[in-house]
Amino acid sequence: MPSQPSVISPDLIPAELYPVINALCAVSIDVAAVIAKGPLGQSLGSQVGENTDGDAQKALDVLADEMFEGALREANVRWYASEEQETVLTLDPAGKYALAIDPLDGSSNIDVNVSIGTIFSVFDAKDEAEASFLRPAREQLTGGYILYGPSCCLVVTFGSGTQQYVLDPDTKQFVLVEKAMSVPATSKEFAINASNYRHWSKPVRTYIDECLAGKEGPRGKDFNMRWVGSLVAETHRILTRGGIFLYPRDGRPGYENGRLRMIYECAPIAFVIEQAQGGATDGETPILDLAADTLHGRTPLIFGSAEKVAAVAAHHELSE
Missing domain, CATH: 3.40.190.80 (D-Maltodextrin-Binding Protein; domain 2)
Known part of the structure; x- marks a missing residue:
């Protein structure tokens, strides 16, 4: 059973990965709520430091990182690599997965109310932390993002098509809306x-x-x-x-x-x-x-x- 309340249907999600995806979605509901408050809440766009590459960290970058890290400790994740952390963290020594995350992509847009999001990637965990991530990207088990926009949605792939789920604000559940997204072949x-x-x-x-x-x-x-x-x-x-x-x-x-x-x-x-x-x-x-x-x-x-x-x-x- 997932450690988080079930917020997404397990039908098209591999059973072993369900606790990971469900935890990400559960936290994203809280992150979306914080973002939706805008200036009514804390100053989310204020700079609070720099990450490992010298890029400015916003308050919400740090807050989101802490929220995802905490939720994933009981989701079978052994290694946690975050854009906001200098090194890989150990969440569950017996965990099966290595998860990489950009907790809050596009944070420079927070104060101007532009869509931002969370990006994540999951690999099988190796015994050595960094080796779990320094490997061909084609070895990913899943990858995706959560978009905080006019609607909050999850876009994810497990290697057999790209799915889209949208958060129903009334039920607080992510609902499948597309089983197989396809990039339009032509565009201007x-x-x-x-x-x-x-x-x-x-x-x-x-x-x-x-x-x-x-x-x-x-x-x-x-x-x-x-x-x-x-x-x-x-x-x-x-x-x-x-x-x-x-x-x-x-x-x-x-x-x-x-x-x-x-x-x-x-x-x-x-x-x-x-x-x-x-x-x-x-x-x-x-x-x-x-x-x-x-x-x-x-x-x-x-x-x-x-x-x-x-x-x-x-x-x-x-x-x-």
């Missing part, structure tokens, strides 16, 4: 921070130039640009409407490998997208074929409609 949208154009590599500039050329260009259509600054929000839009997201490496110091963390962000998002018939690469190699070399290692991330991701990869091949 791309997402990238265009202010960094001058720092991009030639393959990335070439692809974006083709999009900006519109109907008269090689892509043969007019495009719209989107950029939220919240990975979970970007992912959910692409799963729903299609398109492509690019956070490439560039020429600035510290951006040689992009800025997104392989373990906490890129691997689970890539798993979700591939299981929804999309593509996810570092520009050349599928993310799921890569492994992080450190707990907080970064990688470029390009994902979305498979055809668009392949087009970016083709530009990288031509530049070699």
Whole structure:
């Protein structure tokens, strides 16, 4: 029996992983409630410190991390790796799983009321803590995210399609709404921070130039640009409407490998997208074929409609 009250139907969730998913969902209900209070509650967007990479930590980053860590101690999780923690924590020495989490993705958007979320990934636990995470991303057992937006939803894959659940605010239960999400094959949208154009590599500039050329260009259509600054929000839009997201490496110091963390962000998002018939690469190699070399290692991330991701990869091949 799960240590948390049951808040999600177990029908399509592997039985051994149910306590993990149920615990994540139970905590997310509380996190969503805290976020919904906005300025009526504590100052969630105030900076309270820095994480291991020098990025600003918001109050809600720390609070969410503590909430998830506590709930997962009785969910058969041995190792807990968080973007907000310097090292791996031991939750249950006899636990079967290793869980990596970005407790609050997009926290810089808290005070402007933009959708934010929680990203997670689960592996079988190895005897050595870090080795449980420093492995090919394709070895994930599950990956997904919880979106705190106009509706609170869970998007998750166990390796056989991507499912979506929505939190019913009346019953406090996550209800299955899609058994098999699919990234639309065509779209007229791309997402990238265009202010960094001058720092991009030639393959990335070439692809974006083709999009900006519109109907008269090689892509043969007019495009719209989107950029939220919240990975979970970007992912959910692409799963729903299609398109492509690019956070490439560039020429600035510290951006040689992009800025997104392989373990906490890129691997689970890539798993979700591939299981929804999309593509996810570092520009050349599928993310799921890569492994992080450190707990907080970064990688470029390009994902979305498979055809668009392949087009970016083709530009990288031509530049070699």
